[in-house]
Amino acid sequence: MGKLILIRHGQSMWNLKNVFTGWVDVPLSEQGIHEAIQAGKQLSEISFDVVFTSMQIRAAETAMIALAQNKSDKTPILLHSKGQLEEWSRIYDQKMIDNMIPVHHNWHLNERYYGELQGKNKEETAKEFGEAQVYQWRRSYDIPPPKGESLKDTAERTIPFFEKEVVPELEKGKNILISAHGNSLRSIVMHIDHLSKEEVIELEIQTGQPIIYDYENNQLISNK
Numbered sequence: 001m002g003k004l005i006l007i008r009h010g011q012s013m014w015n016l017k018n019v020f021t022g023w024v025d026v027p028l029s030e031q032g033i034h035e036a037i038q039a040g041k042q043l044s045e046i047s048f049d050v051v052f053t054s055m056q057i058r059a060a061e062t063a064m065i066a067l068a069q070n071k072s073d074k075t076p077i078l079l080h081s082k083g084q085l086e087e088w089s090r091i092y093d094q095k096m097i098d099n100m101i102p103v104h105h106n107w108h109l110n111e112r113y114y115g116e117l118q119g120k121n122k123e124e125t126a127k128e129f130g131e132a133q134v135y136q137w138r139r140s141y142d143i144p145p146p147k148g149e150s151l152k153d154t155a156e157r158t159i160p161f162f163e164k165e166v167v168p169e170l171e172k173g174k175n176i177l178i179s180a181h182g183n184s185l186r187s188i189v190m191h192i193d194h195l196s197k198e199e200v201i202e203l204e205i206q207t208g209q210p211i212i213y214d215y216e217n218n219q220l221i222s223n224k
């Protein structure tokens with residue numbers, strides 16, 4: 001039986017400043033680094049076989065910091081998945097292959113693209129456009145923020161990626177870690193837990209707190 005662990009990156013510099021981030025590539029804050037260390041300690045007994053992160057530094061940092069706490073002796077190695085970069089990061093040495101945890105980073109797991117809200121303070125935006133409007137942009141399923149992605153648009157890239165790249169690894173009994181973002185993970189949890197458009201509005205994913213599933217009989221079961 002394999003496990004699937006989802007983790008939203010630790011607090012970022014812009015989470016701290018309460019600014020819409022989306023595809024802006026900001027790093028973790030000091031608190032975010034501590035959250036990643038704590039999460040890694042919580043997960044330290046799980047021997048991961050494959051790790052997926054978005055292309056964004058806050059998710060990659062979280063995965064690598066958490067894995068540094070892991071008790072398995074394996075070394076996480078970040079691999080690219082496209083063109084020349086893939087070629088350059090490919091590993092040929094069998095000893096290294098046996099001892100590594102491949103860490104794949106892929107843009108399909110990136111945070112929802114927040115369009116014109118990126119870089120704006122969340123509280124000031126609510127004052128400018130009204131709380132109800134901003135809440136809809138942030139948490140509704142199919143209302144996109146101006147020139148950005150709705151959760152539905154985000155799901156159109158995260159779910160095919162999840163089904164094609166992650167599920168086959170679970171079927172092989174592997175332990176998988178996905179390090180991603182508040183909204184890219186909301187779309188994945190919605191899919192796994194069969195949440196409705198209405199239920200997903202309430203779904204909040206906290207920074208640096210692992211969500212654990214067991215993969216049994218071709219199903220993902222929440223492990224509370």
Ligand SMILES: O=C(O)[C@@H](CO)OP(=O)(O)O
Binds near residue numbers: 020021138
């Ligand atoms: O700014 C963002 O990219 C996200 C996650 O921090 O915002 P929200 O709080 O609306 O999910």
